[in-house]
Amino acid sequence: MTADAFLFWFLAIVTLVSGLSVILNSNPIYSALCLAMTMVGVSALFVTLNAYFIAGVQLIVYAGAVMVLFVMVIMLFDLKKDLQTFARGMFTGGVKLASVGLIAGLVVGAIKSAELFTEKVADNPVTTGNGMESTKALGQILFTKYIFGFEALGVLLLVIAVGAVALARSKGGTHEQ
Amino acid sequence: MNSDFINNIGLTHYLVLAAMLFVTGMAGVLFRRNVIVLLMSIELMLNSVNLTFVAFSKFLGILDGHIMVFFVMTIAAAEAAVGLALAVTIFKRFNEVNIRFFEHLKG
Numbered sequence: 001m002t003a004d005a006f007l008f009w010f011l012a013i014v015t016l017v018s019g020l021s022v023i024l025n026s027n028p029i030y031s032a033l034c035l036a037m038t039m040v041g042v043s044a045l046f047v048t049l050n051a052y053f054i055a056g057v058q059l060i061v062y063a064g065a066v067m068v069l070f071v072m073v074i075m076l077f078d079l080k081k082d083l084q085t086f087a088r089g090m091f092t093g094g095v096k097l098a099s100v101g102l103i104a105g106l107v108v109g110a111i112k113s114a115e116l117f118t119e120k121v122a123d124n125p126v127t128t129g130n131g132m133e134s135t136k137a138l139g140q141i142l143f144t145k146y147i148f149g150f151e152a153l154g155v156l157l158l159v160i161a162v163g164a165v166a167l168a169r170s171k172g173g174t175h176e177q
Numbered sequence: 178m179n180s181d182f183i184n185n186i187g188l189t190h191y192l193v194l195a196a197m198l199f200v201t202g203m204a205g206v207l208f209r210r211n212v213i214v215l216l217m218s219i220e221l222m223l224n225s226v227n228l229t230f231v232a233f234s235k236f237l238g239i240l241d242g243h244i245m246v247f248f249v250m251t252i253a254a255a256e257a258a259v260g261l262a263l264a265v266t267i268f269k270r271f272n273e274v275n276i277r278f279f280e281h282l283k284g
Contacts, residue, residue: 001184008186012194019198019221023205028213035217038198042224049191049235054246058227061250066220066257073261074213077268086208096207100200107196111189138243146244153251160255167262 007048015041032070039063053135191232198225212264212274216257223253 001009018037025031039062046055142150198221205218227246234242264274271278 005184005186008190009183012190015194016197016201019201022217022221023201023209023214028211031214031217035220038221039224042198042228045191045194045228046231049231051231051234051243051246054227054231054243057247057250061254062220062224066254069257069261070213070217073265076265077213077274086210093208096204100204100207103203104196104200107199108193111192111196134240134243137240141240142244142247149244149248153248157251157255160258164258164262167259167266170266 004048008045011041011045011048015045028074029071032067032074035070036063036067039067050134053138188232188236192229195225195228195232198222198228210275210277212267212276213261215276216260216264219260220253220257223249 015038018034018041021034022031022038025034039058043055043058043063046052046058202218202221202225205221206215209215209218227249230242230246230249234240267279268274
């Protein structure tokens with residue numbers, strides 16, 4: 001087995017196992033820990049795909065900021081263990097399980113049956129060089145071709161910041177008493 | 178199991194892995210009752226979609242997928258912030274994070 005293949009299988013197993021333990025742990029703080037592990041695994045998978053900048057952003061934003069947010073809220077709630085972790089009901093549970101299995105089968109079947117091209121494209125901007133070139137090209141198209149989306153994202157973040165503060169200040173309820 | 182499947186890591190491997198991660202997150206959203214774990218499962222689904230984007234970006238040789246991942250990450254962080262602020266507000270009112278108790282949201 002080559003080093004690339006070993007790395008992929010190792011990361012795939014780590015990511016899938018920690019992703020499963022996110023939804024199987026009944027203690028939310030363990031779920032948060034497993035989610036952080038999943039984020040680190042996905043970030044390492046980005047490195048195997050030559051997306052070095054995205055991998056760094058993934059580590060900083062997800063494994064750093066978002067996980068701190070989750071853990072802060074869990075600490076604020078002081079949750080010990082969920083009394084009723086999973087949804088009840090045999091019939092609805094069966095329907096949910098069937099829908100999950102159906103979408104899994106559909107997606108994997110579609111991927112398997114599709115004629116996916118496997119040859120590498122020549123003059124590939126993602127795989128050339130040692131990663132510096134792809135990051136430079138990423139910055140260039142972010143600030144030229146996608147400048148409108150970038151600015152719109154800035155407006156969205158401003159709205160989110162104001163909205164989160166307004167939500168935190170409200171006493172609850174939508175109507176003035 | 179033939180060794181070609183194990184040794185030659187292609188686009189299909191990454192896509193199937195992303196699909197399995199997505200289905201895991203979907204099962205979490207459907208089966209769990211805790212609001213915080215629901216938000217975590219949504220983050221899991223968004224991450225698997227990011228993995229799909231980056232895999233296609235590498236195997237097609239186009240950088241636009243990376244830009245899309247950048248946008249998705251920003252929006253996911255914003256969504257987590259607003260969702261958790263809502264969860265804190267609801268927790269202050271009901272003292273409960275189980276969505277079973279949220280049927281009394283009448284304002």
